[in-house]
Amino acid sequence: MVQKKDAEESKTKKLADPVAATIDLASQQMIERAHELGIETAFDRAVAMKPCNIGTQGICCKNCGMGPCRLPLPKGGIEGEDTRKGICGATPNTIAARNFIRMIAGGAAAHSDHGRSVAEVFMSAARKETDAYKIKDTRKLLEVAQWLGVDTTVAVDGQQLDRDTDEIAVEVGEKALNEWGKAEGELLFAKRAPQSRYELWKKQGVVPRNIDREIVEIMHRTHIGVDQDYKNLMKQGTRAAIADGWGGSMLATDLQDILFGTPYPVASEANLGVMKEDMVNIVIHGHEPVLSEMIIAVAQTRKMEEYAKSKGAKGIQLSGICCTANEMLQRHGVPLCGTFLQQELAIITGACDAMVVDIQCIFQNLANVAKCFHTKLITTHPIARMEQDNVLHIEFDEHHALEDAERTVKLAIDNFENRGAEVMIPTQKSPIVAGFGVESVEYHLGGTFRGSYYTLNDNIINGRIRGIGGVVGCNNVRTKHNEGHIRIVKELIKNDVIVLTTGCNAIACAMEGLLTPESAKVFCGPGLAEVCETVGIPPVLHLGSCVDNSRILLAAAEVVKAGGLGNDISELPAAGSAPEWMSEKAISIGHYFVASGVYTVFGVTLPVSGAPVFQKYIFEEFEKLYGGMWDLEVDPIKHAHKMIAHIDKKRQALGIDRTRERILVDMAARRELESA
Ligand code: SF4
Ligand code: MSK
Numbered sequence: 001m002v003q004k005k006d007a008e009e010s011k012t013k014k015l016a017d018p019v020a021a022t023i024d025l026a027s028q029q030m031i032e033r034a035h036e037l038g039i040e041t042a043f044d045r046a047v048a049m050k051p052c053n054i055g056t057q058g059i060c061c062k063n064c065g066m067g068p069c070r071l072p073l074p075k076g077g078i079e080g081e082d083t084r085k086g087i088c089g090a091t092p093n094t095i096a097a098r099n100f101i102r103m104i105a106g107g108a109a110a111h112s113d114h115g116r117s118v119a120e121v122f123m124s125a126a127r128k129e130t131d132a133y134k135i136k137d138t139r140k141l142l143e144v145a146q147w148l149g150v151d152t153t154v155a156v157d158g159q160q161l162d163r164d165t166d167e168i169a170v171e172v173g174e175k176a177l178n179e180w181g182k183a184e185g186e187l188l189f190a191k192r193a194p195q196s197r198y199e200l201w202k203k204q205g206v207v208p209r210n211i212d213r214e215i216v217e218i219m220h221r222t223h224i225g226v227d228q229d230y231k232n233l234m235k236q237g238t239r240a241a242i243a244d245g246w247g248g249s250m251l252a253t254d255l256q257d258i259l260f261g262t263p264y265p266v267a268s269e270a271n272l273g274v275m276k277e278d279m280v281n282i283v284i285h286g287h288e289p290v291l292s293e294m295i296i297a298v299a300q301t302r303k304m305e306e307y308a309k310s311k312g313a314k315g316i317q318l319s320g321i322c323c324t325a326n327e328m329l330q331r332h333g334v335p336l337c338g339t340f341l342q343q344e345l346a347i348i349t350g351a352c353d354a355m356v357v358d359i360q361c362i363f364q365n366l367a368n369v370a371k372c373f374h375t376k377l378i379t380t381h382p383i384a385r386m387e388q389d390n391v392l393h394i395e396f397d398e399h400h401a402l403e404d405a406e407r408t409v410k411l412a413i414d415n416f417e418n419r420g421a422e423v424m425i426p427t428q429k430s431p432i433v434a435g436f437g438v439e440s441v442e443y444h445l446g447g448t449f450r451g452s453y454y455t456l457n458d459n460i461i462n463g464r465i466r467g468i469g470g471v472v473g474c475n476n477v478r479t480k481h482n483e484g485h486i487r488i489v490k491e492l493i494k495n496d497v498i499v500l501t502t503g504c505n506a507i508a509c510a511m512e513g514l515l516t517p518e519s520a521k522v523f524c525g526p527g528l529a530e531v532c533e534t535v536g537i538p539p540v541l542h543l544g545s546c547v548d549n550s551r552i553l554l555a556a557a558e559v560v561k562a563g564g565l566g567n568d569i570s571e572l573p574a575a576g577s578a579p580e581w582m583s584e585k586a587i588s589i590g591h592y593f594v595a596s597g598v599y600t601v602f603g604v605t606l607p608v609s610g611a612p613v614f615q616k617y618i619f620e621e622f623e624k625l626y627g628g629m630w631d632l633e634v635d636p637i638k639h640a641h642k643m644i645a646h647i648d649k650k651r652q653a654l655g656i657d658r659t660r661e662r663i664l665v666d667m668a669a670r671r672e673l674e675s676a
Helices: 007-012 025-037 042-048 092-126 138-147 165-181 188-192 195-204 211-221 230-260 289-299 302-310 322-332 340-348 366-371 398-418 438-450 454-461 483-494 503-511 519-523 526-535 549-562 584-595 612-626 636-654 667-675
Strands: 153-156 159-162 266-270 280-285 316-321 336-338 354-357 376-379 391-393 430-434 467-471 497-501 540-542 574-578 599-602 630-632
Touching (some): 025 042, 025 340, 042 340, 092 165, 092 211, 092 230, 092 289, 092 398, 092 584, 092 612, 138 165, 138 188, 138 230, 165 230, 188 195, 188 230, 195 230, 211 230, 230 289, 266 322, 266 503, 280 322, 280 398, 289 316, 289 322, 289 398, 302 316, 302 398, 316 322, 316 340, 316 398, 322 430, 322 503, 322 540, 336 503, 340 354, 340 366, 354 366, 354 398, 366 376, 376 398, 430 503, 430 540, 438 549, 454 526, 454 549, 467 549, 467 636, 483 497, 483 503, 483 519, 483 636, 497 503, 497 526, 497 636, 503 540, 519 526, 549 584, 574 584, 574 636, 584 599, 584 612, 584 630
Parallel strands (some): 280 316, 280 354, 316 336, 354 376, 376 391, 467 497, 467 574, 497 540, 574 599
Antiparallel strands (some): 153 159, 266 430
């Protein structure tokens, strides 16, 4: 049970102030609890370890053994020529750009390798090599087939007949897997962007060739002595980011939808209070639904329920952390246990019988926290193991996934009786409605009759909805947990900006009660409140996990397609935000938003301020190249208002800046009337 640390050490160590660390009461309670038990969390480590100032500014290079070369800004700033250089002569611009695109490579690789794993499982399912995974959404299969150039009909005796679904699935799997490493051609999904965007990418020479190549080329170009022009480096960063958003991530989302079902709105709950004292708690953490889908399938069987009862529990309570949480929520209504920064806290409840992890955003310190309790920590992915000896490894393989899942669930059930006296589950949890996708937004805001984004566009044009905010991304312990997320989102919806959310922002909004239709009346401006109340949707729409940011791209493309709001994503009254980002994936996401024409504001910090010329390039000059650009704003209210100012600028350019009463004419005609 709890192994208390040396009391003297705890007394002398500087610990996090729970109220300064997070706005969430459940998390505050658990941080206090950790202190009582002498258990250290990320919140405490952040107090003890200050970040390196030079690294924070993006101007430390360690790309060769002659460095690290650190180029701090002179006190009082740069006057005249900037003479800073590394041993090889690399300028601050080169170093910052190299570091920046290496982050894009890391993020794009993480998303895309996730996508590849899904594609491999998809291939096994299509070839019927596994009983565990099956094609669930054939409608989406046929839609995706078209984008991959797979015929869905076949000519028989001069007639076009529907092709066999199994055959289509196999070819979709092959074509999809080919997108990672094909020798010729270009990323097929690039054409899912509005035509003007695709043509702009062509003109700029950034249409990806294949997913892996763009990531590898970043590593080559950033090796010592290769690409030493920050603009040319960013061109490759842009190509790789597009390969992520419109490639690896989009394929991951699509293939997951085909295998596990396209999400439709579901009701559930969020925060640590979803764990139950009298049930076996299995918390699943990571990113790939390939794992969690199997755990759900097994945990819901009568056999496992009975087994749990035989061990004295009332049943099995599944919940999720990070993006696995979003995946399980959007398809099954499994509750959200917490955000990235609540992973250690879930174990500190003392009620976590097993934490099952796969890939990405998993703290190695989970093993140390688990050691203080009875919790079984189980890694499941061959590429993500931990060195600590209390960690179990049960490798998931699509060929025996159900057996692996059963073994895992049984371990958790068997562990229920080992719980100590230290159980303390916070009571906080909020009701939510989550699981919107491109299709369900179309259904709710377009209606089956029109089957398009017409109503959404109409409400943007008439001014009830001022614009669209895509607010996404992680938590970062360098800023108060969830404060930036919540203040920015609340400020946006107060100003009639509808919010599309994914990742840990979605979980933060869920915990705050913003994912309910009822919240519209409380938090929204009158226009957005009216739309949400009429249609019955929350003002903050949960679109899933990190890879599902591709849903935001496709929703934006649908808005362009529905008409009346310009011909490209860059013309839309829309802006992006990652208030509390921390991962390389967030940089890749931010950059594919920017490359897709979206003004994107990050909170916390960005590793570019030490190279002012490079910073100006991506903050300002990028707009001329791509219609989208980066920005940084730490203050949440100013952050939201920068987004709103951009939205208003776009409304003005479209000639829809004056609110008008609804007129029953089509949208193109309405714009003509507006500009007349
Ligand atoms: Fe220094 Fe150049 Fe080596 Fe970077 S690549 S560590 S700047 S010598
Ligand atoms: S999990 S990448 S902390 S959003 Fe996708 Fe959350 Fe960021 Fe991980």
